[in-house]
Amino acid sequence: MLIELRASDDRLRGPKALDAAPILTSAYKAAAESPQDLSRLRVVCDFIQYRQNFRDAVEVRRVEPWAIEPGFDATDGQSWEIAIDLRRAKPETIEASIKRSFANGAAAADETRLPLEDWRPGSKSLIWGFNGLYWKALSLWEQATGKGYESALPGGQSDARNVEAARELILDLFELWDNLASRxxxxxxxxxxxxxxGNGNQAAAFLDEFRRLNREKGRGYYRRLHYLMGDYSPHVLELARKNVAHHAEHVSSLVLDALRPTETLGFLRYKAFLVYISNVYDNLPTDEIVRIGGHLFQVQTRAVFSRSAAESLAATINARPENLPEVVARLLRLGPELLAEVLPEHFPSVGDAVAFWRAAWEALRLEERYVPLIELDTYEIAPDIGGELLRPIVEANGDLRMHVSNGAATSFADTLPLLHPHGVLQCHDLFVTDVHQYANGFRGPGKYDGSVVNWVNGRLLSAIGNRRGFDVTFAAFAHRTGANVLTMTARARD
Ligand SMILES: C[S@@+](CC[C@H](N)C(=O)[O-])C[C@H]1O[C@@H](n2cnc3c(N)ncnc32)[C@H](O)[C@@H]1O
Incomplete structure (x- = not known):
């Protein structure tokens, strides 16, 4: 039996340390008393810093057999992982939770949970439908909570509005343009x-400062500037457009998918001097992989409600729990306004549909299981990016679980071709730059209000950039201390 604690040093010792011993004792007792083969049992303990997330305090996961040989009975000798959240788990209830989970997990269907979808890789989960809906119907959500989305971002604000950071970027651009102009x-x-x-604060900070510096330095660059704002949410774009209305002649807004910018921006190929992306990569779909005993597995997920949450949710909309998968699917397809129109018997007003949306999001959990990933080279990270690129990263540090960051990888690879040969891509986000960080902290998924957050695999983005002839560097965000946000910069190698 293996017990792993994936918490940072200051959670395990020192003044902020938690008392993990009673939790471990309780988990150990429950495991030892279970009928499972202890040599095939792992207990992994995370400190899940996100108050809202997709897990219960104790979860049990099936690890599918690695080698399926002829005559191998897959129901025999199963492996299991018990996952404990060190922040929320109560020693006195761990034992009962583990026993209950084994009783249910071993059965064909888990009677305590209502699945909303079939098993699938994390990047294909229905949580991304919720994520997209949040941005598309942001005003309805914000009206209901009375809070703006920025208050949920790391440190309660976005670095997008940081004027110092904008100034630094603009002065670099002026220097480059002066140089090119002289030639x-x-x-x-x-x-x-x-x-x-988002709400366009970065665009506003950048454009205001650009115009000011342009005047101060006596350049004619403002006149020639085209600031393109891309987002997949028309609602968000409208907010941003209003925010920069005083620069309207220099701004275009485009509905586009961050995963495929070249689809909409073909005309921009090799022309963008700056591509700026903040707090977006951590919001794009991702798979996770896990290495156990040297073998690779894919983390498959399935969105579920607990039966008790399903009963309460169903009661609030005058429906039966078994109707919920269909109602949730329609909510994600139509959004709350249309949902209230087509299902008035369940949602007499748009407010009722929004209340259901928020309650469903809060109740949403992800069950997980590990499925062997036998041939890494057949796994696709992103279009034209094969899984082999992951091997040196996933094998660098023994057994570990990590994000693939498929969405960020797809977006990054499809954005690089837009850069001018002297252009730069700058991205503020939560990056993992050393795979060891996956062993000492929880990197997602967490819930920020109605959206999803996962740290981004910076090692993979570096590898993708390097293969395409770009230098990729990471630095602490220079204009705010204490934040986890890093600045990634990619520019073509000379
Ligand atoms: C957390 S907000 C960040 C906003 C702003 N950049 C900031 O730092 O405050 C994420 C933004 O990314 C957008 N977004 C998320 N996924 C996207 C996708 N696949 N395509 C285009 N935009 C996306 C959302 O609509 C939202 O505006």
Whole structure:
């Protein structure tokens, strides 16, 4: 039996340490008393810092057999992982939870939970439908909570509005443009692209500062500037557009998918001097993989409600629990306004549909199981990016569980071709830059209000950039201390 504690040093010792011993004792007793083969049992303990997340305090996961040989009975010799949240688990209830989970997990169907979908890789989970809906119907959510989305971001604010950071970027651009101009190599049109604009605070901070510096330095760059704002939420784009209305002549807003920017922005190929992306990669779909005993597994997930949550939710909308998978699917397809129109017997007003949406999000959990990933080279990280690129990363540090960051990888690879040969992509986000970080902290998924957050596999993005001839560097965000946010910069190698 293996017990793993994946918490940071200051959670395990020192003044902020938690008392893990009673939790471990209780887990150990419950495991030892279970009928499971202890040599095939792992207990992993995370400190889940996100108050809202997709797990119960104790979860039991099936690890599917690695080698399925002829005559091998897959029901025999199963392996299991018990996952404990060190922040929420109560020693006195762990034992009962583990016993109950084994009783249910071993049965064909778990009677205590209502699945909303079939098993699938994390990037295909229905949680991404919720995530997209949040951005598309943001105003309804914000009206209901009375809070803006920024208050849920790391540190309660977005670095997007940081004027110092904008100034630094702009002065670098001016220097580059002065240089190119002196060699008569500066194009007439000066393009800057921002992907995932939110309320437009970054665009406003950038454009205000740009105009001010342009005047101060006596340059004619503002006149030539085209600031493109891309987002998949028309609602968010409208907010951003209003925020920069005083720069309207220099701004275009485009509905686009961050995963495929070249689809909409083909005309921009090799032309963007700056692509700016903040707090978006951590919001894009991802798979997770896990290495156990040197073998690789894919984490498959399934969105569920607990039976008791399903009963309460169903009662609030005058439905039966077994109707919920269909109602949730329609909510994600139609959004709360149309849902209230087509199902008035369940949602007399849009407010009722929004209340259901919020309650469903809160109740949403992800069950997990581990399925062997035997041939890494057949796994696709992103279009034209094969799984082999992961091998040196996942094998660098013994057994571990990590994010693949498929969405971030897809977006990054499809954005690089837009850069001018001297252009730069800058991204503020939660990056893992050393795989060891996966062993000493929980990196997601967590819930920020109605959206999903996962740290981003910076090692993988570096590898993708390097293969395409780009240097990729990471630095602490220079203009705010104490934040986990890093700045990733990618530029073509000279
Ligand atoms: C957390 S907000 C960040 C907003 C802003 N950049 C900031 O830092 O405050 C994420 C933004 O990314 C957008 N977004 C998320 N996934 C996207 C996708 N696949 N395509 C385009 N935009 C996306 C959302 O609509 C939202 O505007």
């Amino acid at each position: 008569r190599a500066l194009p007439e049109e000066l393009y800057v692209l921002e992907i995932g604009v």
